[in-house]
Amino acid sequence: MSTPFDRWFVPILVVAIAANQMYLAHTRDLSPWKGGGFGMFGSSDHPSHRFLAVEATAADGQTVEIRPGVDANTMRRLRVMPDRALLDQVAAQVLWTEYVPSKVGRSRALERFRAQNPRARLAEPRLGAGVVYRPLTWRDAAPVPGQALQLERVKVQMWRLRFDPKRARVYSEPIGAPVVLQKEDGHVG
Amino acid sequence: MSAEMEMPMPGSAQPAAELRGLLGHARHTAHEVVTMPRDLIVLRLTLLLLMLHGSQQGWKLDVPLRVLCGAMLVHSPLLTSRALWLVVTCTVVVMNAMHWFHIDNHKYLMTYWCVGCTLAVASGSRDAVLRQNARMLVGICFALAVIWKLAAGQFVDGSFLHWTFLEDGRVESTSMLVGNLSADQLAENRSLISLLKSSPGDGVGVTLSTSDGLRWVTLAMSWWTLLIETAVAVTFLAPRHSRIAKLRDWTLIIFVATTYGLLPVIGFAFTLCILGFMQCEPERRRTGLAYLGLLVAIQLTRIPWDNIVGSMMS
Numbered sequence: 001m002s003t004p005f006d007r008w009f010v011p012i013l014v015v016a017i018a019a020n021q022m023y024l025a026h027t028r029d030l031s032p033w034k035g036g037g038f039g040m041f042g043s044s045d046h047p048s049h050r051f052l053a054v055e056a057t058a059a060d061g062q063t064v065e066i067r068p069g070v071d072a073n074t075m076r077r078l079r080v081m082p083d084r085a086l087l088d089q090v091a092a093q094v095l096w097t098e099y100v101p102s103k104v105g106r107s108r109a110l111e112r113f114r115a116q117n118p119r120a121r122l123a124e125p126r127l128g129a130g131v132v133y134r135p136l137t138w139r140d141a142a143p144v145p146g147q148a149l150q151l152e153r154v155k156v157q158m159w160r161l162r163f164d165p166k167r168a169r170v171y172s173e174p175i176g177a178p179v180v181l182q183k184e185d186g187h188v189g
Numbered sequence: 190m191s192a193e194m195e196m197p198m199p200g201s202a203q204p205a206a207e208l209r210g211l212l213g214h215a216r217h218t219a220h221e222v223v224t225m226p227r228d229l230i231v232l233r234l235t236l237l238l239l240m241l242h243g244s245q246q247g248w249k250l251d252v253p254l255r256v257l258c259g260a261m262l263v264h265s266p267l268l269t270s271r272a273l274w275l276v277v278t279c280t281v282v283v284m285n286a287m288h289w290f291h292i293d294n295h296k297y298l299m300t301y302w303c304v305g306c307t308l309a310v311a312s313g314s315r316d317a318v319l320r321q322n323a324r325m326l327v328g329i330c331f332a333l334a335v336i337w338k339l340a341a342g343q344f345v346d347g348s349f350l351h352w353t354f355l356e357d358g359r360v361e362s363t364s365m366l367v368g369n370l371s372a373d374q375l376a377e378n379r380s381l382i383s384l385l386k387s388s389p390g391d392g393v394g395v396t397l398s399t400s401d402g403l404r405w406v407t408l409a410m411s412w413w414t415l416l417i418e419t420a421v422a423v424t425f426l427a428p429r430h431s432r433i434a435k436l437r438d439w440t441l442i443i444f445v446a447t448t449y450g451l452l453p454v455i456g457f458a459f460t461l462c463i464l465g466f467m468q469c470e471p472e473r474r475r476t477g478l479a480y481l482g483l484l485v486a487i488q489l490t491r492i493p494w495d496n497i498v499g500s501m502m503s
Contacts, residue, residue: 002314002321010305011325017297018333032337034290036297038330039337041414041452044349047291051386080290112377113384113395120393159389161382165348165404168355170382171394 029175030081047079049161050175054094056133057153064149067102068094068156069135082158082175091156091181099133099149100140153182222481223474228309228316229268231323231467234484235306236262236277238299238463242456243281250284271311278303294330295457301326302460323467327441328425335418344415347408354407355397356382359452362495368403417444425468438476441465445483453490462487 021037024030031047032039052075056066070078070090078086113120133149157178161170222230236258243258244251257277261267281303285296305322309315338344354364355378364370381395421444424437441461449458466480 002312002318006308006312006314006318007321009308010301010322011329013304014297014301014326014329014333018329030290032341033294034292036289036294037337038294038297038333039341040294040334042334042338042344042349043341044343044352045341051389053389076291110384113381113388116395117388117393120388120390159386161385163343163348163352164394165346165351168351168397168399169394170352170385170397171392172385172389174389174391 024081028081028083031079034080044163045160047076050079050082051159052078052090053157053159055155056094056151059150059152061152064099064133064151065131066094066099066133066149066151067135069097070094078158084176084179087156087158087176087179088181091154091179094156095151095154095181095183097151098136099151100136100147101131101149102134152184153180155180219478223477226316227467227471227477228319231319231463232268232306232310233262234463234466235302236268238456238459239277239281239303242295242459243299244284244296250280254280254284269310269315271307274303274307274310278307293454293457295454295460298326298330298457298460302464319467323464324425324429324437327461327464327468328422331418331422332426335415335422338415338418344411347404347411350407350411350414351399351404352397354403355399363451364403367406368400370398370400370403374398414448417447438465438469438473438479442476442479442483445487449487449490453487455487455490458487459484 017036018038021030021035021039024035025032025037025039031045031050032043033046052068052070054066054068056064058064068090070093074086074090077083078090136148155178158175159172160175162173163170240255240258240262243254254277257273257280261270261273261277267273278300281300285292285300302322305319305326309318309322312318341349343349354360354368355370355375358375358379361372361375364375365372375398378397381397385393385395417440420440421437424433424440427434427437442465445458445461445465449455462480462484466477466484469477469480471477
């Protein structure tokens, strides 16, 4: 003989977790695709459409383009539910990492992107030589002292992509406020 | 005609006889399956599901889970062990709870189903508990999916699927076929989006290559999806003996067949087929077999049809 608990525990559990997921999606930007609310294939706000933007300033005051080198698990968490404390942590990690130059390629898509967004700030014009910096790792030969790039200030922010169906246009939209961190006074804005 | 050709080849009747034998065997197996206690088949299928799609979250819990499920699968007395089902469920819960923020929804569904199986083997009425939980899980899962699709506001106007077909490499062939878009245009769409991710900003955006044909097709597909998902939710949540509930097997079978052929999420389809099979009335044997047939058929989506057809064409 089955009891009401046997029959109703699972359905109640599903509804409770889904209600929590809906709450988090509306209050803390949890992606509708995740968290057990069965919001998959219903919204374009998938974690892969969310990304971290980093604006970095070197010690000499120049703006530099960097690949932040945030570990995959942290990045995954940020994409699913951008959390202020986690963003602070990432900003500190990015600020205190040393960087070495990397290369960036060109493509037809890049030219088209520029044509469509002449005023957008792209990595290449800022860097002149088209250099993107990446974190210094143990695989790299030890850099000459003072050659590795050190940052003075970083601004990190999560963004997401949106789609305008009438014009088939994809655009970016910020998620929450940016975190600004500076070495001098350790200020977090 | 030469005498050599007129003479029957030795053993030529053998393949036909073997084929007949195989078909007879398949029919016999199908009969055996539908007459076996459904709860036992479902417990076995659930263990198989856990072995194949239970976890990709590291080896520490995954390996013991697979070994345990394998042992329960091959040794019948273990199949209904309360203690072992409790261990299996706790393992699945811990594995998924550790990664709750990024696992897919079908992992949640599998976890709920494991809880349901554990409650069933611990109760005095295994079949009834499994049947009730299977029906409710499908109904609630689809109701939530419909609520999200309506609430997100990108499904009713077709924009979600429109964008998906412009960007997602998994549906590229369909975009080319129904949208009359070239592979180059779709690759360029993906590159544009990738560039946009590297240079975000207010007012920064990219216009993707599309076509009116794709707009209309994705709008029609969106409405079809909403219709069939609503139908599944309503028929599964309706009282068991109501007239509308009689349609529930076919709504689910049609959903699985039309959805996962295009977007193969095999773990999800596998779970839905098990749940569908479990809640199916025992006297509807052919419907039960249809679920099992679908469970086999969805494995065919693993075949890279695009590459095969492409290489045959070229």
